[in-house]
Amino acid sequence: MSSRFCVLGFCFAAATAATFAAAGCNAQAVDPPPASTDVNTIRPGDWPSYNRTLAGDRFSLLTQIDRTNVGTLQQVCAYALPQATSLQTGPLVVDGTLFFTTEEGSFAIDAATCQERWKSIRALAAGSFARVNRGFAYLDGRLFRGTQDGYVMALSAETGKTLWEVRLDVAGPGVTVPMAPIAADGKPRGHSRARRGRVSAPGPQTRPAEWWSSPEYGR
Numbered sequence: 001m002s003s004r005f006c007v008l009g010f011c012f013a014a015a016t017a018a019t020f021a022a023a024g025c026n027a028q029a030v031d032p033p034p035a036s037t038d039v040n041t042i043r044p045g046d047w048p049s050y051n052r053t054l055a056g057d058r059f060s061l062l063t064q065i066d067r068t069n070v071g072t073l074q075q076v077c078a079y080a081l082p083q084a085t086s087l088q089t090g091p092l093v094v095d096g097t098l099f100f101t102t103e104e105g106s107f108a109i110d111a112a113t114c115q116e117r118w119k120s121i122r123a124l125a126a127g128s129f130a131r132v133n134r135g136f137a138y139l140d141g142r143l144f145r146g147t148q149d150g151y152v153m154a155l156s157a158e159t160g161k162t163l164w165e166v167r168l169d170v171a172g173p174g175v176t177v178p179m180a181p182i183a184a185d186g187k188p189r190g191h192s193r194a195r196r197g198r199v200s201a202p203g204p205q206t207r208p209a210e211w212w213s214s215p216e217y218g219r
Contacts, residue, residue, distance in 0.1 A: 047093040048138045050180040077114035081105070082121070090135040090180050092143075094157065101133040101145055106155055118160035124149055135180035137189075146177020 044061045051058050089100040098111040108117040136143040143155045153165035182189055
């Protein structure tokens with residue numbers, strides 16, 4: 001897939017997220033509560049988890065876009081990726097910032113203008129067969145993601161700085177972590193593509209001692 005197609009594919013997500021963010025800001029108080037993935041406390045303009053809520057409903061409470069005007073939506077901005085790559089990420093929106101990933105990159109842009117806030121590129125020695133990453137988990141100002149060489153990492157949502165990264169105990173040939181994790185009860189959770197593994201969940205504040213589950217194929 002060319003970089004041009006990656007840009008076009010992302011434009012529609014950015015434009016939609018920008019509308020969500022703008023509508024959410026218009027409806028919020030001056031000092032809204034912190035972002036949450038709880039269906040009862042999540043702010044209307046935020047999309048802080050891959051499925052928006054931990055219940056996985058993928059439903060927005062915003063009403064600015066409906067069946068009467070959806071056909072009039074237009075692109076409002078675009079962000080050009082720095083490298084040609086597959087783009088299968090599920091963008092997050094928290095406090096007007098849109099976060100997304102590629103195989104090697106982590107990005108934060110203004111959800112209304114597409115202006116870059118930060119980017120972090122973690123180059124791989126060799127690309128994986130999948131060449132994708134499907135996004136972040138967000139928790140308490142931190143972003144969590146996996147990598148295609150078997151690592152899990154945490155980044156600062158404000159600066160993009162890597163806070164920690166750790167190699168899975170099952171890391172090796174064919175072991176990748178392309179999925180978007182989830183974060184709940186103070187801990188991020190997810191799984192790897194591997195034959196065997198263990199269920200575990202590290203704390204977000206420090207480097208984890210253990211991580212994800214990975215059942216055998218076919219189970």
